[in-house]
Amino acid sequence: MPDVRIGVIGAGRIAQAAHLPALARADGAQLVAVCDPSMKLAGHVARRYEVPGYTNIDDLLADDAVEAVIVAVPDRLHLPLASQALRAGKHVLVEKPLAGTVAEAETLQEVAVETGLHLQVGAMKRYDPGVQHAVHAIQNKIGRILSATVWYRVMSGLRPSTEATLFPALVVDENVRAHEAAFKADREQYLLTTHGAHVLDGMRYLLGDPTALSAQVARCGDDFSWHGVANLVEGGLAHFEITANVHAEWSEGADIYGENGYVKLRTHFPFTLRASDVEVFDEASSTSERPVFGDSNAYERQIEAFALAVRTGGPTSPGPGDGLAAVKLIQAVADSVAQGGSKVTL
Numbered sequence: 001m002p003d004v005r006i007g008v009i010g011a012g013r014i015a016q017a018a019h020l021p022a023l024a025r026a027d028g029a030q031l032v033a034v035c036d037p038s039m040k041l042a043g044h045v046a047r048r049y050e051v052p053g054y055t056n057i058d059d060l061l062a063d064d065a066v067e068a069v070i071v072a073v074p075d076r077l078h079l080p081l082a083s084q085a086l087r088a089g090k091h092v093l094v095e096k097p098l099a100g101t102v103a104e105a106e107t108l109q110e111v112a113v114e115t116g117l118h119l120q121v122g123a124m125k126r127y128d129p130g131v132q133h134a135v136h137a138i139q140n141k142i143g144r145i146l147s148a149t150v151w152y153r154v155m156s157g158l159r160p161s162t163e164a165t166l167f168p169a170l171v172v173d174e175n176v177r178a179h180e181a182a183f184k185a186d187r188e189q190y191l192l193t194t195h196g197a198h199v200l201d202g203m204r205y206l207l208g209d210p211t212a213l214s215a216q217v218a219r220c221g222d223d224f225s226w227h228g229v230a231n232l233v234e235g236g237l238a239h240f241e242i243t244a245n246v247h248a249e250w251s252e253g254a255d256i257y258g259e260n261g262y263v264k265l266r267t268h269f270p271f272t273l274r275a276s277d278v279e280v281f282d283e284a285s286s287t288s289e290r291p292v293f294g295d296s297n298a299y300e301r302q303i304e305a306f307a308l309a310v311r312t313g314g315p316t317s318p319g320p321g322d323g324l325a326a327v328k329l330i331q332a333v334a335d336s337v338a339q340g341g342s343k344v345t346l
Helices: 013-025 039-049 057-061 075-087 102-115 129-140 159-166 174-183 187-207 298-312 320-338
Strands: 004-009 029-035 068-071 091-095 119-122 145-155 212-220 223-231 237-246 251-258 261-266 277-282 287-289
Touching: 004 013, 004 057, 004 298, 013 029, 013 039, 013 068, 013 298, 029 039, 029 057, 029 298, 057 075, 068 075, 068 298, 075 091, 075 102, 091 298, 102 119, 102 320, 119 298, 119 320, 129 187, 129 251, 129 261, 129 277, 145 159, 145 187, 187 223, 187 237, 187 251, 187 320, 212 320, 223 320
Parallel strands: 004 029, 004 068, 068 091, 091 119, 145 237
Antiparallel strands: 145 251, 212 223, 223 237, 251 261, 261 277, 277 287
């Protein structure tokens, strides 16, 4: 099958650190253009990858070489830009979360249905082979879930130096950075939306849709920590934690106890491009399974899955329905916190 010709909308940090390097390596996909309103970002990134660079999205969408786009911009811009791309006849892979609010996510889902085009959400950890192995074990080996704990703790002081080691050289437009800082002033909402999208989509992927949840938040200076309890469909309970930031190493994972065994999942800082470590204990045989995977680029794997869906007409994962469900969970956490930790039915 011919490569899917992809344009990238947004040439900032996540595009340069994750999507563009992954797209350069992905099978079945080809970068053909980039677009950013910053002339500095569009020009430098376009020259680096030897593709046309646009500063106006209308020009990119009018380029016949572009048949799909990756929308790598702040979540407040997901609805206008992704919907414009869909209505222009382009398939869309949009960064998580699907949109900034439930209403916007619902509208974007409606546009995807209306156009009949593919809309995939960039929850790339679904393409971590360790996470995928854990999901298979949960669904097929350990039985009904009694207890689960899922956490996502973003490191603070170690993050800049770690990223400087792992990231390619980034082009930065200081005017853009200053402009975006104003939208991050509500730090509590910004952190919950940005990081909650990962852990709450991950919880759904591992355990299914919860029926209700309750949550509380703590603050220490500029650091926030959300803790909550979700009720699972078959009666179990799942504790979830979202902390940004911890003054320690990155910590992310899950412990899941079923009626027939246990799954342990430990996920690495995403830009190390390592598969998660996973252990599956089977009580009947008293044996543990610890599969070993080669290093894996989840960003690359999600682009390959997106391109395959476009070419074959198959489903996307996570699709717009998954994206909407994750945004609803983020809102449910915020609602529960605002109500003093009361239970929110989903």
